[in-house]
Amino acid sequence: MSKRSIYLDGVMTTLLSDSHDLRFLAEHSGFDPLTFYQGADLTSLDLRGQDLQGLNFDSADIRFSQLNDIKFDRGAFNRSSISSDQAWAVDHYDLSASDILNHDSSSIFVFVQFRKGFVDKLFEIIAIPYSQFSGQADVSTVAIRKARKGSTVAFQTAHSIIKRFSDIVSESSPSDLPFYDVPRLRGLLTQPMAVFMSGGINGEFRPVALGKMKSLLGFKRYIDEQRNFTSSEGDSKWYRETPEGLLWFRQYYKDYDWPDGANDI
Secondary structure: OOHHHHHHHHHHHHHHOOOOOHHHHHHOOOOOHHHOOOOOEOOOOEOOOOEOOOOOOOOOEOOOOEOOOOEOOOOOOOOOEOOHHHHHHOOOOOEOHHHHHOOOOOOEOOEEEEOOOHHHHHHHHHOOOHHHHHHHHOOOHHHHHHHHHOOEEEHHHHHHHHHHHHHHHHHOOHHHOOOOOHHHHHHHHHOOOEEEEEOOOOOOOEEEOHHHHHHHHHHHHHHHHHOOOEOOOOOEOOOOEOHHHHHHHHHHOOOOOOOOOOOOO
């Protein structure tokens, strides 16, 4: 059967279905169920009791929809438009796997905190001992335990854990499915699951939102240029700032155009 036929079968199944089950419709659409509803208008729907696990709703509008008793992956609605009475479906964890893997850790010194229980969900899918994963990811079992508990860990620890799970997704073949539920694992890695943390030296850790971190990285590049502290390739010369240090510097660079809300951690 051609890809076009498979696509058309999916479209017809969706159009002719009497089902209002979002997961059923996504799985029979012919598209990737995980991303099927990203950017969709899902306002004023009755979704009570539905199982929405494995779906992501980035940029979707779910305002005024009834979400009572739904099952979903935490983080699935973190980047959606929601009503005030749906705030329970959103938390402050705003980093997905790609955000962690692509972060420039050489510029700003930060830590990471995973949502409590998230790393355990990943281990439930791959079903291998922590000691074996520890060797594969080059991370101590103590650090893995801290990540599982939702404690703050070093950025490199978080990066190594997520990279290994992402590698499992890319390495797995259909024959691995009895052991690795690849679509489920990929779905969880797509959802926001962690947050940058700052501090820890003579003080408590504090979350740093992803948007603010991007602003700080932009400011870091700016002050490097002002101080001529870059190499010929344009990279920072082997030094890192903390978020607090960068915010302290702003008094000396008052001409820098900070985005709204980016001044505070």
